[in-house]
Amino acid sequence: MRIEPFRMERMQSTYENYVDYNLSESGVRPMRASEILEMAGGPGRFLDSELGYSQSNGTEELRDRIAAFYDGARRDAVLVTNGGSEANYAAFWSLLERGDRVAFMIPNYLQTWGLSRAFAGRADAFRLTPRREGGRMRWALDIEALRRAVTRKTRVILVTNPNNPTGAVLTAAEMDEVVRAARRAGAWIIADEIYRGAELSGRTTPTFWGRYGRVLITSGLSKAFGLPGLRIGWVIGPPAAVRRLWSYRDYTTIAPGTLSDYLGRIAMDPKRREAIFARTRVIIRNNLPVLERWIHTHDDIFGYIPPEAGAIAFVRYALPVGSIPLVERLRVDRSVLVCAGDHFGMARHLRIGFGSDADYMRRGLDRIDATLEELRAPRRRGRGPSPAPGPVPRRASRPPAPPR
Numbered sequence: 441m442r443i444e445p446f447r448m449e450r451m452q453s454t455y456e457n458y459v460d461y462n463l464s465e466s467g468v469r470p471m472r473a474s475e476i477l478e479m480a481g482g483p484g485r486f487l488d489s490e491l492g493y494s495q496s497n498g499t500e501e502l503r504d505r506i507a508a509f510y511d512g513a514r515r516d517a518v519l520v521t522n523g524g525s526e527a528n529y530a531a532f533w534s535l536l537e538r539g540d541r542v543a544f545m546i547p548n549y550l551q552t553w554g555l556s557r558a559f560a561g562r563a564d565a566f567r568l569t570p571r572r573e574g575g576r577m578r579w580a581l582d583i584e585a586l587r588r589a590v591t592r593k594t595r596v597i598l599v600t601n602p603n604n605p606t607g608a609v610l611t612a613a614e615m616d617e618v619v620r621a622a623r624r625a626g627a628w629i630i631a632d633e634i635y636r637g638a639e640l641s642g643r644t645t646p647t648f649w650g651r652y653g654r655v656l657i658t659s660g661l662s663k664a665f666g667l668p669g670l671r672i673g674w675v676i677g678p679p680a681a682v683r684r685l686w687s688y689r690d691y692t693t694i695a696p697g698t699l700s701d702y703l704g705r706i707a708m709d710p711k712r713r714e715a716i717f718a719r720t721r722v723i724i725r726n727n728l729p730v731l732e733r734w735i736h737t738h739d740d741i742f743g744y745i746p747p748e749a750g751a752i753a754f755v756r757y758a759l760p761v762g763s764i765p766l767v768e769r770l771r772v773d774r775s776v777l778v779c780a781g782d783h784f785g786m787a788r789h790l791r792i793g794f795g796s797d798a799d800y801m802r803r804g805l806d807r808i809d810a811t812l813e814e815l816r817a818p819r820r821r822g823r824g825p826s827p828a829p830g831p832v833p834r835r836a837s838r839p840p841a842p843p844r
């Protein structure tokens with residue numbers, strides 16, 4: 441089966457370890473194994489763990505602890521996977537047939553865009569758009585576009601909430617609209633909630649779990665928990681759907697890593713989970729103002745709506761260069777890696793990760809200045825397009841084109 445390249449992930453996989461400053465990450469500075477073990481009072485039996493196959497759908501204790509993060513969920517509603525990406529893969533693979541359609545939130549992490557097009561053949565975009573509400577700009581759900589995107593053939597509505605790349609969080613009324621659209625079409629909602637728990641406000645984002653029968657939540661420890669190296673993800677869903685999904689995983693990775701399940705059990709204990717979220721909040725609350733100060737030194741070219749969750753800021757720029765060539769130029773000339781808006785379905789934006797060490801980030805941002813200065817120069821001489829600053833992206837780019 442042909443599958444279009446997942447361009448953002450390919451770019452990161454290729455370059456993230458070969459630049460001086462990697463600001464392409466969407467999570468916070470990772471925790472160490474020793475920190476997790478200390479939370480449990482020391483290494484305990486960890487080093488004596490027998491490295492056999494672990495329980496294929498996750499140990500009962502891990503599933504119990506994951507279920508405790510979702511009101512009313514029980515162990516049989518949980519399937520543990522290798523990362524949120526396997527959770528998404530298995531969910532889409534199990535639900536889609538050729539000829540189905542997927543209604544897809546844009547901008548977004550486009551793993552499931554590519555999977556939708558491979559498994560179903562078609563994905564229909566609906567957008568988050570900048571809107572002034574309650575005296576502030578936010579990324580709001582375009583409800584008319586959602587209604588247009590959901591048809592009788594729609595099998596899945598995909599939302600990422602909190603969103604990557606904008607860090608936006610849906611309101612309760614917007615969540616209701618998604619449920620209403622799904623109910624009308626008899627579609628499933630797949631809610632990728634992997635950034636849940638990384639809210640700047642400290643108010644955990646409400647989950648789609650419990651709002652509608654046909655819901656699968658995909659998530660994991662990679663973002664809000666700062667534990668991407670464990671590769672622990674999960675799907676929460678109705679037990680019958682989760683059993684079916686489990687059998688799909690027999691064809692992928694069979695089981696989570698034994699040591700990862702062990703450390704995941706420690707991290708998902710409800711008290712420790714909250715302590716980990718508190719660590720995440722310290723990092724993002726400390727670092728976002730540093731990034732914002734830098735953004736505001738470029739107010740003539742940048743427009744920006746602050747994220748509500750996650751360690752990522754999505755910044756619009758008014759410069760005569762597309763986001764993919766701009767990212768490439770920053771990498772080659774300055775050895776700084778950020779992500780291109782076009783890789784999330786939105787042109788003339790950069791996604792900048794602020795979850796690393798603040799000084800490291802500051803030094804990376806300083807390097808970007810020199811390239812911005814070069815790009816501004818022709819405009820100052822009156823040759824470039826006029827700037828279009830301000831927080832409102834006028835027009836979004838179309839969702840990604842099919843592979844050539």
Ligand SMILES: Cc1ncc(COP(=O)(O)O)c(C=O)c1O
Nearest residue numbers: 523524525549604632634660662
């Ligand atoms: C929205 C979203 N879902 C899933 C993933 C993949 O998560 P994992 O690293 O746990 O496979 C990412 C990674 O960036 C993401 O942003």
